[in-house]
Amino acid sequence: MFDPKPILKNLPNLPGVYRMINAEDAVIYVGKARDLKKRVSSYFQKNLPSPRTRMMVSQIERIETTVTRSEAEALLLENNLIKSFMPRYNVLFRDDKSYPYITLTGDAFPRLAFHRGTQRKGNSYFGPFPNAVAVRESIQLLQKVFRLRTCENTVFANRSRPCLQYQIQRCTAPCVNFISEEDYRRDVSHATLFLQGREQQVMDELSHKMMQAAEEQEYEMAAVYRDRMQSLRQVQAKQFVSDFTISDADVIACAELHGQLCVNLVMIRGGRHLGDKSHFPKNAEGADARMTAEAFLEQHYMPQNTPPLIIVGVEGMETAELEEVLSEQAGRKVKINTNPIGDKRVWLKMAQTNAELALEQRSAANANQQARLVALREALDLPETTERIECFDISHTMGEATVASCVVFDRGAMQNSEYRRYNITGITPGDDYAAMRDALTRRYKKVAAGEGLLPDLVFIDGGKGQLGVAVEVMHEVGLPDIQLVGIAKGEERKPGLEQMFFPDRDTPVGLRNDHPGLHLLQQIRDEAHRFAITGHRARRGKARMHSSLEDIAGIGAKRRQRLLTRFGGLDGVKNASADELAQVEGISPALAQKIYDELH
Known part of the structure; x- marks a missing residue:
């Protein structure tokens, strides 16, 4: 002891x-x-x-x-x-660095963009937002009202004429000097005030500009300001939280069901309700609401921007020290309110309802998944201890940019944080057997060495050939007892016709279309395919982008610059015909044909 x-x-x-x-x-x-x-x-x-x-x-x-x-x-x-x-x-929450933000870059003509990850000096960040949809909707709104650019700097620097965004009045075309830097900065300032919740100040400035333009008989400019004011009024009518004296606030509620806890976070930014997000902590068995809420506040707000007001629906919390740290980190006063009154209590009740609903939905989904798992065990004659399932898939385009994926089903749900991708190199292009061998070897060598959890069952997306490779690998790495199953898509590759192959059985096993065990198998298999093809497309796109112009013999910096300037960026070059490419100064017909062939 x-x-x-x-x-x-x-x-x-x-x-x-x-x-x-x-x-x-x-x-x-x-x-x-x-x-x-x-x-x-x-x-x-x-x-x-x-x-x-x-x-x-x-x-x-x-x-x-x-x-x-x-x-x-x-x-x-x-x-x-x-x-x-x-x-x-410790009650653990997911690292919240993945929350999305809106950013205005520090360029001469600042760019409006979606941002996730490490924040860089010189840029302005607004958020965080509960999800990517809220960010993209806000960016579209800002484009409509303030007409700021969203294009990448490489495209912006090489435009010779305005793009479609200018034609549909979503940009003022600073790339071709259709707006002065001073006027563009003014639009950026208005957008910043709007994101900070100071709409009325923006409205007052626009009204003043409109009246001034009218007095100077610049009626077209006055109409532009009028249209912006109308758009802003429409925005103010949507999801505007008029009962909050502070434009930025978070509302946090904690609920418990059958020993499982949920923290619901409602985000209000710029006086608008952006939505909510439910968090389910790890290691929360036996923890109470106060302990869970304190852990969430510390882990959520330490790495990122904090609103001036946080409303928490848990009484009896010690918040003084956390307020001090968050205020110092934010450079302004941060207030944590654990006993709200009036309208703020109504918002807290809404967050509490959201947390309870999220728990009920999660509980129902887990029960359904558990029933599917039991049905799969019975159908395939698997041990009752089978809980952790891993599934592998291979994705490539005619052997190009081969990527293998591994997804994990455990504790009644897909475990996204445990997914892994493997970039496959050094094999004959299109050799799926070699790709599967590489991925399985890399993963289960580590598992055999004690790094990671041992699966109860491994699905291999493929028939007898892929399954045979998996059996060989498991013997080589010293894990021969792991249950392996190959999934072949069957005739015409239609869902519901899947057949499962086992190393120790001569005939495959099939399940009826409405079998719950088949539904779980399809879910895991489809998730492995989605994860593999997403990684493959990203790798293929990166490889093609890298080899586009820089790796073509005879294309130096000057010719590359002329091509990009003439066609307004790399996409324009790719879409050009060989004859169009030959019209660029310094590009001969032979070189133009070579460029076209390389890009296609």
Whole structure:
């Protein structure tokens, strides 16, 4: 048994972070403390109220601590350590760096764009948004009202005439100097104010510009400002949260059903309700709403922009230190309200309803998937312990840019975070057997070495040939006991005619069209195919883009520049005929034909 007395005796009464470590030398819990001595000592009382805490304490072999200068610094360090170690007894949420943003670049003529990932200096970012649809709808709206460019810099720098966006009045064509830099900057300023929720200021400026243009008898320009004001009024009438005194806010509610927890996040940006997103934490068994909400606030807001108001539907939370850290990070005051009143309580109730509905839907979907899994086990005579299923597929275009995919079904659902793609090289183009051998070997060598989880069942998208390759690989890597099944699409490759091949059975097995086990198999197989073909298309597109002009002999920087300028970008060059290419200065008919052949 672990004796905590020597450690507790020497702990200081200072803020810091502590790490609980088990016999396998794995960090099982990370926590922060205002007073390390008091907080760590509380885990070793005789009557711990939480079974979850008692289970964690029973596994402790040693404790490590780090003293910090303040409680706020401890909070930041705790968040970083949780993401590094992913401890078993911390409530974990997915890393929210994948949230999408709208960005205005720092170019002379700033570009309006969709952004996801690391933020760069010099650009302005607005968000985060709950999903990509909300971002794209907002970009389309901004294009309609403020007519900002969305084209890539390579296209922008090589335009010789305005594109279709200008023709349909979604851009002012700064690429060909149809608008001055000063006027374009003014449009960017208006778009920024709009994204910040200051629509009325934009309306006032547009109204002033309209009246000024009318007085100067520039009636066409006055009509442009009038149309923009009308578009803005239409926007203000849609999903506008007029009862919020702060234009940017998040509303967070937590719900529980059958031991499963859900956090629903409603996002309000620029005074508009953008939608919501439900989060389902890991390692939340035995956790309560307060613990879950605190974990979400820390893990969600630490890596990204924070709105000035966060409404949380969990009472009794200690929010002072988190407010301090978030305010310092945002460079302005951030308020966490755990006891809203009036209209804000109505919004919180809506978020609570969303969380409860999400849990009910997830529970129903999991029950349905579990029933399908049971039916598949019975139909294929698989052990009752079969839970984790992995499926492989190969995708290529006549041998080009071959990609193998592996998708995972486990715990009653597809586990997207565990999917893997494998770029296949060094094989004869179009050799699916060699591609499957490469992918299986790379994956299960690591599994045999203890990296990753051992599957109960592996589906191979293919018939006897692919299955034979899989059997050989499993013996080579030392995993001969994994159950393997080959899935052949059957005659005419129609859904419902699938046949399953087993290494130890002479005849294939087929299931009727309405069999729930077949539906699960099709779902997993189709997901493997989708994941493979998405990766293949991306790799193929990248390869073709790279080899487009730069790798064609006889095309140097000057000729490449002339081609791009003449046709307005690479797509224009690709769409040009050999005769059109030959009209470019420095491009002979023979070279034009060579360029055309290389690009096609």
